[in-house]
Amino acid sequence: MRTFDLSPLYRSTIGFDRLFSLLDQSVGAETPAAYPPYNIERTGENxxxxxxxxxxxxxxxxxxxxxxxxxxIKGAKEAQPENEARELLYQGIAGRAFERRFQLADHVQVTGARLENGLLHVDLVREIPEAQRPRQIPIGKAAPRATDSGPRAMDSKAA
Structure with a gap:
């Protein structure tokens, strides 16, 4: 088992505590069950x-x-009616209950889900609030000093 020392990252970063905690948890976690199989794909920039x-x-x-x-995401099969008799010779389609958990990054929201041809598609989008989006800061000239000119400077000359 490999262990990673994240202490240098804690010393040189600000606000990434949650990310480092997730890394610590994932290193120590057991391998999750492989059922049901899934894909994660990027369909756009966000x-x-x-x-x-x-x-x-x-x-x-x-x-x-x-x-x-x-x-x-949880799945649980409904119980078979007792009056329905069936004899399975081979069962290759798993019908067992499952629960899958996924950690979402900040500002990732579920926008919809649909079931199609045995595949469950869950659409997600990252919506960063306007206040947290990058913005350009203009660099301006220094403001004129109040002692060089202005009403007080003129009053002293007039007296």
Missing amino acids: AYRLTLAVAGFGETELSIESRENALT
Whole structure:
């Protein structure tokens, strides 16, 4: 197991505490289950799509929850009616319950979700508030001094 010493980064950065905490957690965390498989893709400069393979699940058997900076997707199959008798010779399509958690960066919001051909697509967008967007600061000339000219300087000359 590799360990990383992040203390030099703590000393030379400001405001990245949350990021470093996530790194510490991910290094010590166990490998997550591989079910269901998923893709994360960038669809634009600030847009992303998360796609999960959820074959056999219907819309009513899936739930998506976004809370703070976490996205949780759960799936649970509805119970089979007892009067329906079926004999499976081979079961290759997993129907087990699952829960997938994803950490979202600051200002990433879920904009929509759709189930299509056994794939659950969750669209996300990063919306940075206007106050936090980069802005250009103009460099101006120095303001004139009040002692060189102005009403007080003229009053002293007149007296």
